[in-house]
Amino acid sequence: MLEIEKLSYVYPDGHNAIREIDLKINEGESVALVGANGAGKSSLFKLIIGISDIKEGSIKIGGLPVEKKTLKEIRKKVGMVFQNPDDQLFMTKVYDDIAFGPRNELLSDEEVEERVTGALEVLGITHLRDRMPHRLSGGEKRVIAIASVLSMKPEIILFDEPTSFLDPKARRNVINTLDKLKMTKIIATHDMDMALEICDRVIIMNQGSVFADGPVEKLLLDEELLLQCSLELPLCMQKLEKLERIKIEQNRQSLFSNQI
Amino acid sequence: MANISDSMSTINSLEEMADGKTIIHQFHPMVKLVITLLYIVLVVSFDPYNITGLVFFAFYPVIMMALAEIPYKPLLTRLLVALPFAFFAGVSNIIFDRDLLFLIGTVPVTTGVISFFSIMIKTVFTVMAVLILIATTSLPQISYQLLSIKVPKLIVEQIMLTYRYISVLMQEVSNMYTAYMLRSPGAKGIKMKDMGIFVGQLLLKSFDRAENIYFAMKCRGYDGHYVYAKPDPMKSADWLFLLLTAGLLLLMRFFNLSQFIGSFL
16 A cells, blocks of 8 residues: 655755645555646656655555665565656666566576566567567567566556557557556556546646546546646547537537428 | 667677577687687787787687678678777887888888787787677676676676666767757758757766666666676586687697698698
8 A cells, every 4th residue: 555645845956846745545556647747747756666755744655664774675565667668678688677676686597587477478578578678669668668567576566658659559558458457556647548448546636736536437527627737638538529519510400401 | 860870780789699599609608708808818919020920810700700600791890990099009100110121022011010910900809809709698698707707896887887878878869960960951960069069968868868777777676786697507518618719729829830830831
């Protein structure tokens, strides 16, 4: 379980990125973290994983507070998939990249092999095992970045914009991949359709604080609320709305011509 | 634009070769490292005026490249990068070392000319040996062996990380250069007046990228110790290859083969 209490964060340049956040995320939940650019999603992730130091408030993961001396434990419990897979993949072979985390845990060769094979099989990418990451497509890189975190068997995974810059097929593949994962997921995204499809709960952030928190079906269909946070309805809903408008217009016109 | 992406693919292509399955690739990394080091020491130790003895050492790169199935082109391209340095180092010998050795027709051959060629040949041989090592052994494997022969960990970590960051830096240069060229029609390169900003921006951007990569590594448990590829123990075939090759190299260095072959003629 992830508990955040009265968390605030100010960057050294004075920018107030996070303001008094209180949150509780239960085990196995799939949460979408949405908000305009600069709303504080990435800053929150950096605090959860301990890249930025917490100065005000607290974050606890499974009862363990995030602080300098617990970082090693925390990073075993929480994994993060970066927005740009090139930042995450840097070994010469896919296998070595996925093995990087388990090797750092000083596991035996057999255990490392087991973890890597497990991650590759879960995501259905065993054929990429001996390829070089920089030769792969954007979508493949993204899935391998997920595998490289999965092999560490984290309890919680943070995803930073997992579907950005992908073609429709690769995006679909990533969405299906995320849907398969059963651990706690927190997905920072602008892809409202994905959030609607695979998340149970959505947290809307605005200017560093939590603006709304609730079930996806309720919040993501509330156009007024979304507009207040510089967001909009999921595209599928916009399409439905448009279709309805067209239907109403057609009905009106046929009624009008019948009258004439 | 082409130059940068070309050099990137050259770096990568050599690295990709390290995944080969030939007999040379299968030898233990330690064997290849020791032989390469021995080869370099022996080549460098030759007297600057002894070219005839040195020429025999051409066998090593030629045979290794054939056995490891390394194509000549990418290797020679990278070799060319090293040659200008050796050329300028050697040219001063021609100017200052002017004792006459013999004449070819009317052209005088001085000791300086001989030592110039000796420097060039030594450079070609030693650089080739290192390139062959890189093309047949992956960098994590080489690093592990460097550690096991007591090269300080700090230096090995630096080599590993620098090597990793080169591609990141090159990618950044390539993107910025492309963006620059597309908005400066007719320009042959980056203008001197823009160079300061270009390099400054590159530095800042590479800091950012380096920091992101570092964070990503930290998130996966990296605590300042790179984990290297630990190979299997050495087999008898590895020992045999090591002893044979080392023996041959030592023979070529300390036994005057050219005189020996000449005595049969």
